[in-house]
Amino acid sequence: MAKLWQKENQVTDAIIEQFTIGNDPVYDLQLARYDVMGSLAHITMLEHVGLLPTEELEPLCVELKNILATIEGGTFVIEEGMEDVHSQIEYLLTKKLGDLGKKIHAGRSRxxxxxxxxxxxxxxxxxxxxxxxxxxxxxxxxxxxxxxxxxxxxxxxxxxxxxxxxxxxxxxxxxxxxxxxxxxxxxxxxxxxxxxxxxxxxxxxxxxxxxxxxxxxxxxxxxxxxxxxxxxxxxxxxxxxxxxxxxxxxxxxxxxxxxxxxxxxxxxxxxxxxxxxxxxxxxxxxxxxxxxxxxxxxxxxxxxxxxxxxxxxxxxxxxxxxxxxxxxxxxxxxxxxxxxxxxxxxxxxxxxxxxxxxKDAKYDLLFSVEEVNKLVVAGVPFREAYVQVGKMIEAGEFNGSSREINHSHLGSIGNLGLSDIQAQKEAVWNRFGFEKVEDAIDDLLS
The missing domain is CATH 1.20.200.10 (Fumarase/aspartase (Central domain))
Structure with missing residues (x-):
């Protein structure tokens, strides 16, 4: 099957064709939907600038949407010998509409x-x-x-x-x-x-x-x-x-x-x-x-x-x-x-x-910092409080008997700041602007 770029009587060796095409047809199936979208936008623009007669736009749009229906329905295939999705879609258009199908490539390159x-x-x-x-x-x-x-x-x-x-x-x-x-x-x-x-x-x-x-x-x-x-x-x-x-x-x-x-x-x-x-x-x-x-x-x-x-x-x-x-x-x-x-x-x-x-005793030492902080709150300088608790630990006298946690600052155990995290998330998602994209595609395909 002739390629979009192929000149008359030009033949490509099978081994070269396989090497250059590779797995492209497999991955191109995932692009088929978007190739139709791009073509719809392109021919609409061609008609707008006078490169496509107005009466030719509608049959092209109708047939492209028919092809899209086969893609969405899971029956679209890239046929044996077809180089890529672009070739397949143009081939289907030409098969249905004759030379009119060949007009969609004006002003485009693959x-x-x-x-x-x-x-x-x-x-x-x-x-x-x-x-x-x-x-x-x-x-x-x-x-x-x-x-x-x-x-x-x-x-x-x-x-x-x-x-x-x-x-x-x-x-x-x-x-x-x-x-x-x-x-x-x-x-x-x-x-x-x-x-x-x-x-x-x-x-x-x-x-x-x-x-x-x-x-x-x-x-x-x-x-x-x-x-x-x-x-x-x-x-x-x-x-x-x-x-x-x-x-x-x-x-x-x-x-x-x-x-x-x-x-x-x-x-x-x-x-x-x-x-x-x-x-x-x-x-x-x-x-x-x-x-x-x-x-x-x-x-x-x-x-x-x-x-x-x-x-x-x-x-x-x-x-x-x-x-x-x-x-x-x-x-x-x-x-x-x-x-x-x-x-x-x-x-x-x-x-x-x-x-x-x-509650397990093996976690007693987790609360050593809490004990240091209690001493600091009571007026003991931090370095001195640190040394006191350290000596208790070395002597085996620290048991972390008080499991009380007093973390209140933002982002700590007692103040998770979940509303702040939610606000950060909303700010990022609002910047995406997905709605504008969805509205445009709905208009294009309607």
């Missing part, structure tokens, strides 16, 4: 066509990831409030340090996700810029209205400079993968805590049987396999931005075929982080917190 597909794809996926992060955030905040009075040992250097609480622990991960979302929002800003009209990277002699396609597709702004639009390929993916990596870092740390806290030597939480597995020879085992795999999958995701950085290393401006390989890093990473967020939601929902942990 370079800016795939760029806009990827931007729309990444933008939509970021919206899904943000929704999953928001769900997990809400759960963690609810758990924090519910367990604010359940004390927990706090550790530094894996040595018992000071009293903490499950409220503090759950709340910490909730706020951490908000900070991770700051990077996700930055990635969204870059994904939400319009490259359409940049062509092969040097624009077009057609009078394209790039501001119109920006509005039609709900982009925040165009990439103004056409060369820079092409240079956003790989850069946008890198931003997205960095955000994913940071979320994964939070999830891997939470998973590690769960592995520790579920073990018999800690015994702070209990996981249901659905989240554990047994041993083939030890009948007592309840291994936290889900948490361990979550930790491993999240740790794998931390490496992907570096792979993207290396893939893009030492490339001059302009288009290069390596850009095709960005999909192989980006798309699996997006699927993986969504799976990890889903399983974390399940795990946090079903874990059981154990109460009254700090």
């Amino acid at each position: 370079n800016d066509q795939v760029l806009v597909d990827l931007k729309l794809f990444m933008r939509a996926e970021i919206m899904e990831i943000a929704d999953a992060v928001e769900d997990l955030f809400n759960l963690l905040l609810t758990k924090s409030e519910a367990h604010k009075n359940d004390l927990l040992p706090g550790y530094t250097h894996l040595q018992i340090a000071m009293p903490s609480s499950f409220g503090l622990w759950f709340g910490a991960y909730a706020e951490c996700l908000v900070e991770d979302a700051e990077l996700l929002e930055a990635a969204f800003r870059l994904a939400n810029k319009n490259p359409l009209g940049s062509g092969a990277g040097y624009g077009s002699s057609f009078p394209l209205d790039r501001k119109l396609t920006t509005i039609l597709l709900g982009f925040e702004a165009p990439h103004v400079n056409v060369v820079n639009a092409q240079m956003s390929r790989g850069k946008t993916e890198f931003y997205v993968l960095n955000a994913i990596s940071q979320i994964a870092t939070t999830l891997s740390r939470l998973a590690m805590d769960v592995c520790l806290y579920n073990s018999q030597n800690f015994g702070f939480i209990e996981l249901p049987s659905s989240l554990t597995t047994g041993s083939s020879i030890m009948p007592h085992k309840k291994n936290p396999d889900v948490a361990e795999l979550l930790r491993g999958k999240s740790n794998k995701l931390k490496a992907v931005p570096n792979q993207m950085q290396l893939l893009m290393s030492n490339l001059p401006s302009g288009y290069h075929r390596e850009f095709q390989l960005t999909k192989e890093l980006l798309m699996p990473a997006i699927d993986e982080i969504k799976d990890c967020l889903e399983i974390t939601q399940y795990m946090v929902t079903h874990m059981k917190v154990k109460a009254d942990l700090l």
Whole structure:
């Protein structure tokens, strides 16, 4: 089957074709929906500037929406011998409408066509990831409030340090996700810029209205400079993968805590049987396999931005075929982080917190700082109070008999500041501006 770029009587060796196409048709299926959107916006603009007769716009729009219906219905395929999703959609249009179908490529290159597909794809996926992060955030905040009075040992250097609480622990991960979302929002800003009209990277002699396609597709702004639009390929993916990596870092740390806290030597939480597995020879085992795999999958995701950085290393401006390989890093990473967020939601929902942990005598020393502070409040200089309590500990005379906790400042055990964390979260989500994008796409497809 002839390629969009192929000249008459030009033949490509099968081995070369397989090497250059690679897995692109597999990943391109995920772009099909967005290729239709980009084409709808592009032909609407072509009609607006007089490059497409008005009477030809409607049949093209109707047929593109018919193709979209097959994509949404799961019956769309990229046929054998078809190079990519762009070729498949143009082939279907031409098959149905004849030469009219060939008009949709005027003023476009496959370079800016795939760029806009990827931007729309990444933008939509970021919206899904943000929704999953928001769900997990809400759960963690609810758990924090519910367990604010359940004390927990706090550790530094894996040595018992000071009293903490499950409220503090759950709340910490909730706020951490908000900070991770700051990077996700930055990635969204870059994904939400319009490259359409940049062509092969040097624009077009057609009078394209790039501001119109920006509005039609709900982009925040165009990439103004056409060369820079092409240079956003790989850069946008890198931003997205960095955000994913940071979320994964939070999830891997939470998973590690769960592995520790579920073990018999800690015994702070209990996981249901659905989240554990047994041993083939030890009948007592309840291994936290889900948490361990979550930790491993999240740790794998931390490496992907570096792979993207290396893939893009030492490339001059302009288009290069390596850009095709960005999909192989980006798309699996997006699927993986969504799976990890889903399983974390399940795990946090079903874990059981154990109460009254700090009544155990082995946690007496957790309260040494509280004793120092009591002396300070009574007028003893801090350094002297520290020495007094230290001597009691060395002499074996400190038993932490008073388990009273008087932490009242913002963000401490007695004042979790959950409303402040909620406000931070709302501020970040409001900056995304998802509603504008959704409204624009609804208008485009209506």
